[in-house]
Amino acid sequence: MRLIFRSVLNGEKYVVTGATDGIGKAYARELARRGLDVVLISRTLEKLKKVAEEIEQEFGRKTKVIQVDFTNGSEIYQRIKEELNGLEIGILVNNVGMKISEDPTRYLDAPNIDQMLDKTINCNILSVLWMTRTILPQMLQRKKGLIINLSSEVGNRPYPMSLVYSASKVFVDFFSRGLHVEYKSKGITVQSVMPLLVSTDMTYKMNTNIFVKSPEEFAREALNTVGYTNRTSGCLSHSLQSYGLDLIPDSIFNPLLTKDTLGNVYNNVKKDYLKNKKEK
């Protein structure tokens, strides 16, 4: 176990946002497996209770759940602050995130764009700012803490057809890197995690292979990078893919991200996902 984890093991808890599925759930379980209690924050109460019960039974850790919809504005954070009052939070994982539209679209073509703009920014950006605002002060008092923020490979360059999502992930990456510099000397580590494809609902539960990781594998590998790097693709496979993608110039890359090519790839994967979901 890395020092950074040992340093938060004295009765302190951690918080994961978007903790009932996908990467967030995998982080929560992996951190519990490594001996930490957990506060799970997410949208669906039944799913929160189920994940909490799993963690308590499998890992013998204490849990607390907070039901919240992060597409709402800053008004939700007073309640989160009150719910967390008195808990020593050693690790914050800002995981929650969403795409502005299910399918790749040009900016103005996103369905319900007038509502979805605020919702996406609230969920992907405001949540990171406010959760950090809420929890960082108590970390500073204890002079130790770890904040892990889920950005994405799509925050490395503009990804047309997923532009609002891509731009929101640039924000998360920049904020994390800057915050790390600001608070490193105060005992706070901030890590920006930039995965490529992880098999979750967001990616239509794609089959896993050497390119596409399962959330469990991903969280395990990504947590092992804490203390070594404050900006990472999270796992070896994704780091190599990211390196390769960086070598492709925009003039070759951008034409591949058209509605037709992306649409075809998405549609095939999505068709299988919807079929599997129906069969369950």
Ligand SMILES: NC(=O)c1ccc[n+]([C@@H]2O[C@H](COP(=O)([O-])OP(=O)(O)OC[C@H]3O[C@@H](n4cnc5c(N)ncnc54)[C@H](OP(=O)(O)O)[C@@H]3O)[C@@H](O)[C@H]2O)c1
């Ligand atoms: N999957 C990938 O390939 C990939 C790649 C790069 C980066 N990422 C980033 O990794 C993070 C996690 O992605 P994921 O693929 O694991 O997502 P996911 O499978 O869609 O899971 C999202 C989780 O967030 C919760 N959630 C969604 N909207 C919420 C809201 N408005 N309020 C509260 N909770 C909400 C969901 O809870 P309920 O379902 O219970 O409501 C669920 O627990 C995101 O920030 C994403 O951008 C993912």
